Amino acid sequence: MVTTTEHRVTQAPVVGFGIFSTPNQLPRVGFRMGDRVFDLFEATSKAEFAEPSLNAFMAVGRDGWLETIDAILALRNSDAHWIAADDVTTHLPFEVADFIDFYSSLEHATNLGRLFRGETAPLGVNWRWMPIGYHGRAGSIQPSGVPVRRPWGHVLREQGRQPEFTPTEKLDFELELAYVVGASTVQAADPEAASDAHIFGLVLLNDWSARDIQQWEYQPLGPFLGKSFATSISSWVTPLCLLDGQRVPLTPQEPMPLRHLMTAEGWALDIELTVELNGYPISRTNARSLYWSPTQLVAHAMSNGSALRTGDILATGTISGRSPGTEGSMIELTGNGQTPIRVGDDARAFLEDGDEVRFTATAGRLSLGEVFARVLPAPPLRNCSTVVSRR
């Protein structure tokens, strides 16, 4: 199996907060800029930076985030408290509270509707009226670098036959961005600008999917075990306030959204996204094409009175563009496996054991943290069946 990463695209420096450790020291908060990590606890002795998650720091709110970033940037030319990025181990950057996964790319929703439900009206009648979304499994979220094991599940191979319990044959990735909630609803200083007040930063997210399990189970309550086995996120959370320069006008929405989704000045983020499989770029797209804005996702999630908590994440759903080679999942790139794509000297319909998937994202002069993982073979059946009671 090819596992080279030599074709990796050149990246602007990675910038973001994360949790890191060094030999003989406990995990703590750091700020990465390119090939260095700033040790915030060593530099400030503040308790929130001695934590093994960003949650305490994220909860302080926007003023505290801006102050901290300004202080770090003022010290960017110093050597004190900066550690070589190669010398640190990264960890899950924050404790995930609730994980909402939206479906906010018009192209992805159209492509999936066609593949799952046939050609007639692939886009649901509700789709253009509000951001469609659902809750994913927070406990399965893992940081970049941790491998993903091919899951077992119920699969119906052929209409009219019996389903089987078998390892998935349609393992897929989904290219997504996720907005990380810092300040909870109660702590937000300015409820009139909710996305700025609540969103601490962004990560790349790989919503690993088993398409055959998903297809058989998702009616009527939505995706469950076809998604919940693993979700990978970046180890570094890039602050939203460092992406002000990447705001671009939102694509006009038709029909005009109902009142709680109306925004005076809708914005999207100009972030270039690349998917590499075994070192070969197989998809390039841009987050600016997303139909629903970050502000609308936050507004919709709160529209029924739900509170946001520190550590909630709101993911965009798969980001796909309009032209071939801009799709954010294998099922779209290969037409549900019917037209495999070239990957170096190999071909792929879906992911195979040993495959390595890497997402990278460039936002102007900086990059988000990458999301990388290798696919491991399915475990032996014993690991799945031993949970059955033999009383």
Place this chain on the structure above:
Amino acid sequence: MVTTTEHRVTQAPVVGFGIFSTPNQLPRVGFRMGDRVFDLFEATSKAEFAEPSLNAFMAVGRDGWLETIDAILALRNSDAHWIAADDVTTHLPFEVADFIDFYSSLEHATNLGRLFRGETAPLGVNWRWMPIGYHGRAGSIQPSGVPVRRPWGHVLREQGRQPEFTPTEKLDFELELAYVVGASTVQAADPEAASDAHIFGLVLLNDWSARDIQQWEYQPLGPFLGKSFATSISSWVTPLCLLDGQRVPLTPQEPMPLRHLMTAEGWALDIELTVELNGYPISRTNARSLYWSPTQLVAHAMSNGSALRTGDILATGTISGRSPGTEGSMIELTGNGQTPIRVGDDARAFLEDGDEVRFTATAGRLSLGEVFARVLPAPPLRNCSTVVSRR
């Protein structure tokens, strides 16, 4: 609005662990038996009982739970460390990790399928093959007693018209039990008896639902804002090991489940359930009629490799029986509002502002903690629209 509770049914004593506080003392772990609460921290000085959640105690595993219960029961005739239940304030008993909601009542799934998707094949083709489920919003779970505010949401009042953003007109309850995960996957002593090893106890759960919001949004990713505004649970968690005497054979399953769901001796729990609206019983049913067993719910949730964490809850989904008056939701009791039911001198199609809903559960000689909440009117629109950015 009638708010009398004088028709309340007579109950066996409530037994369970919970978090309580008394004036000038911090919330801590207690064990309720009938009209008294045992102060575990005062009696033992153990750190896990000084916590404001049961999670630390739940994580110790089955041997620790049994030992603690035995110690308390040995002191049941003493006066030391027992406080009158009327003198304590209760709190959310544990921090919820992930919230899985299943759909394990054959009668409920059939009724809902008929109401949401018409008479033809109301039960999905996948339903008898595996427990259908999805993830709910953990952050919206609240303890018994906290009121529920009528949510706003997108609703399509008539086919072919535009949707509206409006307070729900179809506010409903769902009568459920939920299994609370104590020992995480890693800590489980005996993976061959997963439900006994992992499940710490049971709570009653009210999965509040806005049927009009749910109906318009749920395709294709399942319920989202029609459910995520609030979910109520008992303040006391009844240990599973105290319900051994209530185990009854599971209803035979046809077709025979696939391997990971096969159980040598399937069991259900004989628990009598009552729903009261404004003090009048409107539904009585029994959890023994559920199609899928607790063991199968746990096995299925773990079948794709997902780990269970302390504080995860696995809910049964609405529990409905076969005969009229045994349905666990208003939408079933009233045929989607078409045939309102009598509630004392009133009639109800769905819930109205000021209504009080109470679930009680008797399991042989003991009761689970009740779940009670009052419905508050929808907030003014400002509270919903102020999250929109006006940059």
